[in-house]
Amino acid sequence: MKIGDLAKRSGLTAHTIRYYERIGLLPYADRNQSRHRDYDASILTWIEFLGRLKTTGMPIRDMLRYAALREAGAGTEAERRALLERHRERVRAQVDELNACLLVLDTKIDGYVETEQRKTDDDAPEQNRIRGRRKPA
Amino acid sequence: MKIGDLAKRSGLTAHTIRYYERIGLLPYADRNQSRHRDYDASILTWIEFLGRLKTTGMPIRDMLRYAALREAGAGTEAERRALLERHRERVRAQVDELNACLLVLDTKIDGYVETEQRKTDDDAPEQNRIRGRRKPA
DNA sequence: TCTTGACTTAGAGCGCGCTCGAACCCGTAG
DNA sequence: CTACGGGTTCGAGCGCGCTCTAAGTCAAGA
Incomplete structure (x- = not known):
């Protein structure tokens, strides 16, 4: 899935998706041979959850903390x-x-x-x- | 009541009170002979209500609209x-x-x-x- | 082949709601 | 008399979360 498709399906703009990747809220996306981002549908689940955190007023710096723990994988569940x-x-x-x-x-x-x-x-x-x-x- | 007292009693800072007056969220306050703002306790009710609007996510431009209707007095109740x-x-x-x-x-x-x-x-x-x-x- | 349109990066700009700094003015306590 | 702890105005600056621009790359359709 390309960034434009993900934008449509997630409700974010492509600009915002790139911004989220830049700051670390979204994991660094794989690029295809044209250096374009190539997304797996599973990212939608994460974006949707981020949306919940945002809706409930969590500041980006806290989402970043959570995202970092998620990236770190197993062993961070208690803190998450x-x-x-x-x-x-x-x-x-x-x-x-x-x-x-x-x-x-x-x-x-x-x-x-x-x-x-x-x-x-x-x-x-x-x-x-x-x-x-x-x-x- | 001087601005510092009002700040303490309202929970706003003096800076914010002046800012609110400047943009029209608070009515222009009477000044004493030293050109210092002199408040009546009744302003606290209004500030508290503004706080409710703010807490519930009303943007300042909408509060301004409401404040303007309030200032306009009778005849604006239906719109308020x-x-x-x-x-x-x-x-x-x-x-x-x-x-x-x-x-x-x-x-x-x-x-x-x-x-x-x-x-x-x-x-x-x-x-x-x-x-x-x-x-x- | 050429055009179109979606993509790339780096970085600037924006709207909101304050927040603060500078320079100055006053009234009162020591 | 002087120092201090308020107050005043005007305007600049800030933190947040995007949002957009510029300049360029690339693939597919007419």
Whole structure:
């Protein structure tokens, strides 16, 4: 598979793939007789996992650490596991924080809903106006 | 309240507070006779809300839009609400995505746990060795 | 044969969100 | 009076993660 195909299938650009190889996030790819990169489909699995790490906010320097352990092969599993477990905790905390923010957003949005409701009440004819914040049942 | 106090209470640096004012994220602050910024405690509520928007990944240009509507005052509630509702949807999607990533992380970590278990089994004396991936019950 | 288009490398540039430095101004404690 | 610990403005610089340009190579199709 050539870099353009891998780009299409991975969702990365060819530029980004070369950049990732340059910094060590992707292993140095085999080249064909034209010195073009020639990929095996298995690289997609790794790219997809990198995408998960990225989505969850792992900085590239940490991905590099993980990638280096992976390249090092057997004997690094315990450290890889520890790295992922630490990351998982951070992601869990992140989810909790986002959920807390969602509650705040809900409250804020509800406030605007009520503002609009008051406006609607004000616009209503005098004999139909109801005091208070909520629409009558 | 002076900028240093606000920095302590808000968790931002004085540099960042000035930067936020400069770009319009914070309203132009009153100055005292020494031309120093003089803040009212109420600004903390706004800064805290900005922090929520930031935590949830809203880019500054969108916060600026919201801040501008806020400054514009009454009559902009519907648009502010719409902006927050769109953002809420993005945050919900983000939480879903993170949870999906957490499942992948769990699987990956479980894989390493099993690797370590095999290693432990290999290290055990011959008569105690058990075939298979899982620790015996 | 010639053109097209995808590939190569090295290195510069960019958008974001700060972060910091320089030079200066003030008010207060010693 | 002086030193110090704030504050001020303006603008440059930085770390991140790409993103793009330039100049060249190569293979395949008209």
